[in-house]
Amino acid sequence: MVSLLQQRLAQQKKIQENNEVEQGKISDPVSQKHEVKSIKEKVLSELVATVDTAMIKDKNQDEITRHLSVQIEKLLDQHLLEMGVTFKRSTRHRITGEIISEAIGYGPITPLLQDNTISEVMVNGPKQVYIERNGLLELTDIQFRDNDHVRNVIERIISPLGRRIDESSPMVDARLPDGSRVNAVIPPLAIDGPTITIRKFSDDPYKLSDLINFGTVSTNMGLLLKAAVQGEMNILVGGGTASGKTTTLNVLSDFIPASERIVTIEDAAELQLRQPHVVRMESRQANVEGKGRIAIRDLVINSLRMRPNRIIVGEVRGGEALDMLQAMNTGHDGSITTIHANSPRDCLSRLETMVLMAGVDLPARSIREQIASAIDLIVYQARLKDGSRKITYITEVVGMEGDIITLQDIFLYHQKELNEKGKVVGNFVPTGVIPRFYTSLKSIGVHVPNSIFLKSGD
Template identity: 60%
Template structure:
């Protein structure tokens, strides 16, 4: 899509500016309407009067923000000179920012995406935009003009990816240029208008040291997980929505040695691995004729022919769980994936259900045997009351006893209370149980200190009581 076309399609470039916003039942003030009207006229003036040189400056490929602002400011000044009472001159800097965001960014929500303290942006129709900031969700002053304005921004997200959204296909998963996850659902499925959810990813990939400093994990658990990845242990990261599964998967995948070939498979590419020998695969929805769909299952099967050392599936949701388990059971040790579940035990039950969704009529015992032999470790992650994330269980999947898969906790998080600010207080505890896959550590030359899995004397009795 050309710049001129893109600009021309945005008829309602209306962002609720905090300076002008009214908190009284969402009513617009006279200043609001004047500001929006002036912005619309400036935008139209740019579309109609832009010279070829200015168009080049305003192109998305331009990195000179100072030149871009100069061009926009020229047209702002022109409108205000001709219409003395349009808006006060002091608002020209805000006009420049807003119009730049409309032309080259994602309109009203661009300021939220630029805010590093914001981790998630949730648009519930054009008039209600929520943001998660420091673990707390709050209603912002940002607004779209109407559904058409919001749909223009949605199309701007989807067009570079070759994805589409319309009444025939009213929901889609996508991603931004920086890898941030995007989900969109529109009417008739959404009754509040188009709903847009963006889960932002940190511009700088997080490391295990970051997780330790955030309190998601402690140093001993981190050392154990690093050893597990290097020893080619098959790992499932489970947790609820927004618990940080993908972030943890990104971090632990950084422990994979550079010499190994990795194939990642996702609905929308979000993982950001740093290794050189990396192939990134992304599923594809059906086209407008209902043809050409490539599913996660298709990609997992194809990955087996690509000579991978490791296969990483961003998330298993249905029948691809069977293909993932078979890959883990046929020589692709050290593979990683995530799934939604509330506990390690629930994660295994969900895997069983997802295998049944593959359409194959397999005996339940056969499925459980596949799971117990494929998955070595479950990392359970939870979102706490204050919005922080914790790895609450590191659980080994052992073997079958009768028709039941046996498990044992290697580490767990014990919460002891809350501080004055409502933050959870607790500590990470090794349970004293040694995993049965220690032979993999020995085969890969990985050594852990003696008594590594023993809890410290001060918390050993606490854990013993909680386990009873």
């Protein structure tokens, strides 16, 4: 009965709209698209010319939005009257929102950035915008006017940060006020027009309970990771691109005691630590003359003079790996960093390569000894076929046997199959190995149940 009534109401609404189109009250969809575009451009142009900046100077975001909405409605009424066109209330509301996004937001992608279900926004030139939702890519119907429109949005993002982008420096890493990571590339490097890639971060940082609910980690694995951070184990978080390394790093850092002094070092500040005693540092690009660049390695070296209890490096990519290892070996226990790699073993191989990038002439065995001495635990994370993120290995660095660093897996993720819905089916399992640092944790009062390491049936 309800369904039939809804159908009849929908039919009546459609008939009414058709009649209004025929009478000239509402334009048809084809012509309306061009009218909307024309009116938006006129209203935005007049808004920029007429808005009183003094009126909104000291207002917060909500007050500015309300103020602009009133101005836009007046201009919209004026132009619709001149054109003899009437838009539906929903269309007027949408136009007002889009103009506000152009005036004080980030243009057409503003609604995507406000959607909490979207984890990544990818602008591939003015006519193609993709998003990532639930680990899967989707093409949207959102478009920019032209290349200059995309460039304007990029400038709006990077200008408050003191960053620049032009033909002499056509790439930039930046961040939004909420900490979301932004990468932008413009022609001549980006052939099909300026590109923007935005990795969004939650306003409320994820906790361990969230990762457990997402199926990223099991409860027992979470207990071990929490104990490892509280017990000042040096942790290396590895994984591929978009595997969730930074999110995991942020969750791990949440277990650091509030009484400790923490120094974070990143290319673009993303970490959202809740502790009161945190010093955040960010690398800097060279200026127009090619001078003034401050690299991650420079910041790591400087951080050693800042009396940190722990150093957290967003990601090691080069020679800073050597300084990070030395910090871990010289009293900064409990430090954490991330690295791009394909497996726990590959994490160590890449770390060794990065130490060589520091330009020091060290024998391979010496480098491996430093790595084995510095790193206690490797947390390896992967992005699976269905878009889900899983911590697939928690691996202890045991020591050296000859010239080889020995590892032992403590927890694994076993993938069984893909079900009929394309979802990965698997489970987290302990290997039965009790880590060597378990005794050390007990000795300093960090307790974790012995039973979490036992295989099912043991």
